[in-house]
Amino acid sequence: MEKHIDIKDKSDCCGCSACKNICPKNAIEMMSDNEGFLYPHINEDKCINCGLCKKVCPVLNAQETEKQKHTYIFQYNNDTIRHESTSGGAFTAISDYIIENKGIVYGVAFDKDFNVIHTSVTNKKDLSKFRNSKYVQSNPLNTFKEVKENLEKGKLICYSGTSCQIEGLKRFLEKDYDNLILVDVVCRAVPSPLVWKKYLTMQKKKYQDIDKILFRDKYYGYKYSNLSIYTKNNDKKNEYHRGIDSDSYLRAFFSNICDRPICYKCPFKKDNRESDITIWDCFEVEKFNKKLDDDKGTTRIMTNSTKGEKIIKEISKKHICEEIDFKLATNKFLAMYQPVKMNSKREDFFEDLNILSEEELFNKYFPDTIKIKAERNIRKILLKLGIYKPLINLGKRIRKRD
Ligand SMILES: Cc1cc2nc3c(=O)[nH]c(=O)nc-3n(C[C@H](O)[C@H](O)[C@H](O)COP(=O)(O)OP(=O)(O)OC[C@H]3O[C@@H](n4cnc5c(N)ncnc54)[C@H](O)[C@@H]3O)c2cc1C
Ligand code: SF4
Ligand code: SF4
Ligand code: SF4
Incomplete structure (x- = not known):
């Protein structure tokens, strides 16, 4: 062998x-x-x-140890930071603590060509790079070696990534370090960087001088977050905002057609996690505290170690952070426990990826139908009239009454 x-x-x-x-x-x-x-x-x-x-190798050496866990809901105390974050901005709050203690934060950002990579940051201003989930598998580049060197120098380090990346880093380091904080995101799966590149090529034809891309923009609020493209001249007419029912890349991701093969049988889906802190979304915050349901975003946090618990206790002094019942926080949360089911057209999709043009590919699998266009336009009009959110809230109240 x-x-x-x-x-x-x-x-x-x-x-x-x-x-x-x-x-x-x-x-x-x-x-x-x-x-x-x-x-x-x-x-x-x-x-x-x-x-x-x-x-x-974390796949060959899978291990699971029972952890003492605590769960929380979290909202950052600054609305701009919360708006820029995927959910409640917990990762920025954790990173603030690291930077205030002269540490280095590793996370996932775009490079200048919108490739998704792991990189590091040592000041609060640059933390904005890490805010907002990038729905593409990130390239860790040389960060594992860098982390080891910095840990050996006694630097405080926070490293964030998907659970498999965190387990890979942990095995690579071979021992525990008191000065290392590992943060993993609960991820349903990761899509292919090549599919992302193809989508980007298509969008670049329509949107020149792209300044910012957000996979989870809160343009229509947290509960209908969307993929947004902003251009450098800040031209409002030249902005792109589409949600998971309408944008072809998000539709590809959420239909499980372009994920990494291991994601369909992910061995890292469990609640005994190797990280110190686990973070994920909380769309149904009203289940825990009705007063916090403002559609601006809430992070769910799980601490898996005393180190993780100590940091959450520290950041809870500055932000909204309430302990919630572990079972209620994790129960039936599929992304935590269950791999996504592979789309039956996955093989055809990847065959076509290397044959069809970008427009042909996305139109073939995710056509922009009349129904989709109509729903998109209605949403736009309601937003312009300022009645989109009140209508959503009314709908929610009626559904509850029923
Ligand atoms: C690919 C992916 C799939 C996800 N799927 C789900 C899901 O199904 N259900 C759910 O509840 N939550 C999911 N999440 C987590 C969720 O989107 C938020 O990251 C989480 O709620 C934390 O939000 P925040 O506001 O506290 O942090 P933010 O400020 O939004 O910070 C984002 C954090 O995610 C990291 N990150 C961003 N992109 C990547 C990437 N490509 N790979 C690894 N790490 C990345 C950054 O380094 C940073 O630590 C997913 C995240 C990713 C990246
Ligand atoms: S670590 Fe490198 S040298 Fe050692 S077995 Fe693997 S490939 Fe070979
Ligand atoms: S990249 Fe990671 S999962 Fe793949 S073989 Fe290497 S150590 Fe194992
Ligand atoms: S679903 Fe599992 S294998 Fe896929 S990126 Fe997430 S942790 Fe890794």
């Missing part, structure tokens, strides 16, 4: 890059496959069969 990593089935690799980072001979390169996902490739000439890459 091979002593080095040997990916025979793509659904056995989450692309965390722990193997590449641990290899003492630099024999592993992460290379993109025809679907756009990164996998390790071994240079047999350099490999000395030390077996380290297999030892650190």
Whole structure:
């Protein structure tokens, strides 16, 4: 049997890059496959069969230990930061604490070409890069090695990512560090960077000089968050705002047609997590506290260690942070426990990805039908008239009465 990593089935690799980072001979390169996902490739000439890459792989070495957990709902005390964040801005509050203690925060941001990558930040101003979920698998680049070097220097580090990336980093580090805080997001799945690139190429033809892209913009409020594109000249007429029922990329993501193969059998879906803090959405905040239901966004937090619990206690002094019942917080939350079901057209979609133009691809699988267009236009008109949110609230009240 091979002593080095040997990916025979793509659904056995989450692309965390722990193997590449641990290899003492630099024999592993992460290379993109025809679907756009990164996998390790071994240079047999350099490999000395030390077996380290297999030892650190979080998929081969899955483990689960029972944790003492606490759960919270969270809202940042500044509306602008909360608006820019995916949900309630918990990650910014955690990062504020790290930066106030002279630490380094690692998270996921766009590079200048809107590729999704892991990078680091040492001041509060730059934290905006990390706000808002990027619905694309991020490239961790060399961050694992960087984190290790900084930890050894005694720096306080916070690293955030999907649960598989966090488990990969933990195995790579091989020991616990008091100065490391790991934050994982509960993720339903991650889409292909190549599908994202194709979508971006299509949008760039219509929107030149793109300044900002948000996958979870609160333009219509938190409960109907949408993909938004803003251009550099701040031209309101030249903005793009479409939700999961209308934007072709979000429709692709939420129909499970372009996710990484391992996501369909994700071994990291559990509530005993390897991170110190887990964060995810809370759309039904009224279940926990009606007064907090302002449609501006709420994060659910789970602390999985004393370190994590200590930080949440600290940030709760400045922000709204209420402890909630663990069972109520996690019960039936599919993204926490259950992998998404693969779309039966996934294979055809990826075949077409490399043949069709971007417009042909998205129109074929996610056509902009008359019904979709009509619903979109009604929403726009209601928003312009200022009655979109009151109508949504009225609808909610009627549904409750029924
Ligand atoms: C791909 C993906 C799928 C998700 N699916 C769900 C879901 O099904 N249900 C749910 O409740 N929540 C999901 N989340 C989590 C949710 O979107 C928010 O990240 C979470 O609620 C925290 O919001 P916040 O306002 O506290 O933080 P924000 O300020 O929004 O911070 C975003 C955090 O996410 C990290 N991040 C952003 N993009 C990525 C990425 N591509 N890969 C790894 N980390 C990233 C950043 O580093 C930062 O730590 C998902 C997140 C991602 C990235
Ligand atoms: S077995 Fe050792 S040398 Fe070979 S690829 Fe794995 S880590 Fe590198
Ligand atoms: S360590 Fe990560 S990248 Fe390497 S084989 Fe395992 S899952 Fe894949
Ligand atoms: S669903 Fe699982 S395998 Fe996929 S990115 Fe999330 S944690 Fe990783």
